[in-house]
Amino acid sequence: MPQKEGKAPSVFGNRFLQTILLSNILLQIGIWVRNFAILLFVSEKTNQDPYAISLISVAEFAPIFVFSFIGGTFADRWRPKRTMIWCDLLSAVSVFVVLLMIHYGSWQSVYLVTFISAVLSQFSQPSGMRLFKQHVPEEQLQQGMAMFQSLMAIFMVLGPMLGTFAYSRFGLETSVAVMGIAFLLSALSLVRIPKDKTEQRTDAAKGDFRKEFKEGFHYVWQSPVLRSLGFVFMLAGLAVGLAQALNLFIVTERLGQPKEFLQYILMVSGAAMLIGGGIVAVFAKRVAPQALLAIGMLVGAVCTVVVGYSTNVALTLVVQFVNGLVFPCIHIGISTMILKWSNESIVGRVNGVLNPMFIGMMVVSMSFAGALKAAYPLVSIYTGSGVLFLLGALVMLPIMSQKAPETVQPVAAE
Structure with missing residues (x-):
């Protein structure tokens, strides 16, 4: 639980909330650019083949069934801050590896970009929930979640336009590269979060x-x-x-x-x-x-x-x-x-x-x-x-x- 020494800072002054919202802004930019770039690219490449297009949703949602339970368990065992940073870094590395594969002709590897980031998010997202529990006072939890929801709503409006613009103006490779850079910047921003509690890792490791x-x-x-x-x-x-x-x-x-x-x-x-x-x-x-x-x-x-x-x-x-x-x-x-x-x-x-x-x-x-x-x-x-x-x-x-x-x-x- 967050410590309550003196008066807690306002919800807007909470350093953790500031950091996690900045990280999420960067991730949302990358995700929306990725989603629409891959959708439009696959649609053009396969002449709007419904099966090929539906595979994008499979790559995005299938990891939730397979890895959500596992990711949630490991998120409780591992240090949450470190887990989130490593997930963002690994996502960025995977994006640039797939980018090389696309550049050298393997266009089907675009599905890997969605799949790998979806898998890693099943470890990162529950770790973020743990950090919310640690660093946001009880009375500010609902306000913090409301701010998070507002950010998601902003990108529901701007995301499709941003993704369509990036793909139509710069093409697939640049759009995918934007996602990789966004994940790297997100990992960098998460360094501002207070250090993980070392005793949590020790207890979890024994289980x-x-x-x-x-x-x-x-x-x-x-x-x-x-x-x-x-x-x-x-x-x-x-x-x-x-x-x-x-x-x-x-x-x-x-x-x-x-x-x-x-x-x-x-x-x-x-x-x-x-x-x-x-x-x-x-x-x-x-x-x-x-x-x-x-x-x-x-x-x-x-x-x-x-x-x-x-x-x-x-x-x-x-x-x-x-x-x-x-x-x-x-x-x-x-x-x-x-x-x-x-x-x-x-x-x-x-x-x-x-x-x-x-x-x-x-x-x-x-x-x-x-x-x-x-x-x-x-x-x-x-x-x-x-x-x-x-x-x-x-x-x-x-x-x-x-x-x-x-x-x-x-x-x-x-």
């Missing part, structure tokens, strides 16, 4: 990996709050996957607009998420994270159903704005609950257990979205997605009144 791996699942299952959060993750993943996969058909079939109109819907949502993240940052101390998550799920349920029914462009844009406005409540509520209800020694494993539940269900629903679209009308599918959001909100009811413990229990002994 048995298989036992610690199982403890992550056991810890989540024992906690009523974290267990409920797991069900919310799965329901939200199913709902989000369906809605995202069929957004294009909302534009073309329900609104009668060309497919290019989708970018305006995404920009409206991104701008709303930025505003919503700022609002949550201001009022974060007054609202319990369970309430934030329930509000996000309830409003998401209503907005998803309305989007499915709407044939009016203005109404759809307004509803998408409202949905984007409250979407940060889901992300911030979930992240804050993981941090507040998890002991510092196991927060990486808790994150490693819960995160694949969302991504896994999202990929599952995306996979079935095409078959559902062929069998049912869009209105029915979006109504079903809204019901999933509603069920997620109802799962929160038994834990709404629970308060985060001042001292979170360590891993229970067997």
Whole structure:
């Protein structure tokens, strides 16, 4: 836990938050340039072959299933600052190695860029959560997460434009090089984070990996709050996957607009998420994270159903704005609950257990979205997605009144 000697600095004056946000800005620049450069390159190279394009998503999401549990366990054993720096450095090295392969004609190696950075992020991201737990005072956790969410929203708006500009102006090799440089600068910026606690490494080194791996699942299952959060993750993943996969058909079939109109819907949502993240940052101390998550799920349920029914462009844009406005409540509520209800020694494993539940269900629903679209009308599918959001909100009811413990229990002994 962060030490509380005297008055804690404001959330904007917290050196750790300043550093981790700077690091994330650099990473987001690299990731968005990479994502769009590879997407556009593969699309051109394969004449828009759906299989080749879908492999990009496989390279990005597959490591989450395979390495999230393992990465979370190792993140609890290793020194988190050192882990994050090494992950960024290794990502940068892998990018430049792949860049040489691309230069000498092996264009298929572009998939490796996405795959390797996705694998390393499964070790780096839970380490970042541990550092949040160490260096951000309890009362500032929700505000810190809100700032993090606002940054993600900014890049949801600017990222596609930045990536498209980089590729169209400079080409694939320069775009990939930008990613490598961004990871190097991120690693350099993380040097500002306070040193890791040496005793954490000593304790972790004594443990048995298989036992610690199982403890992550056991810890989540024992906690009523974290267990409920797991069900919310799965329901939200199913709902989000369906809605995202069929957004294009909302534009073309329900609104009668060309497919290019989708970018305006995404920009409206991104701008709303930025505003919503700022609002949550201001009022974060007054609202319990369970309430934030329930509000996000309830409003998401209503907005998803309305989007499915709407044939009016203005109404759809307004509803998408409202949905984007409250979407940060889901992300911030979930992240804050993981941090507040998890002991510092196991927060990486808790994150490693819960995160694949969302991504896994999202990929599952995306996979079935095409078959559902062929069998049912869009209105029915979006109504079903809204019901999933509603069920997620109802799962929160038994834990709404629970308060985060001042001292979170360590891993229970067997």
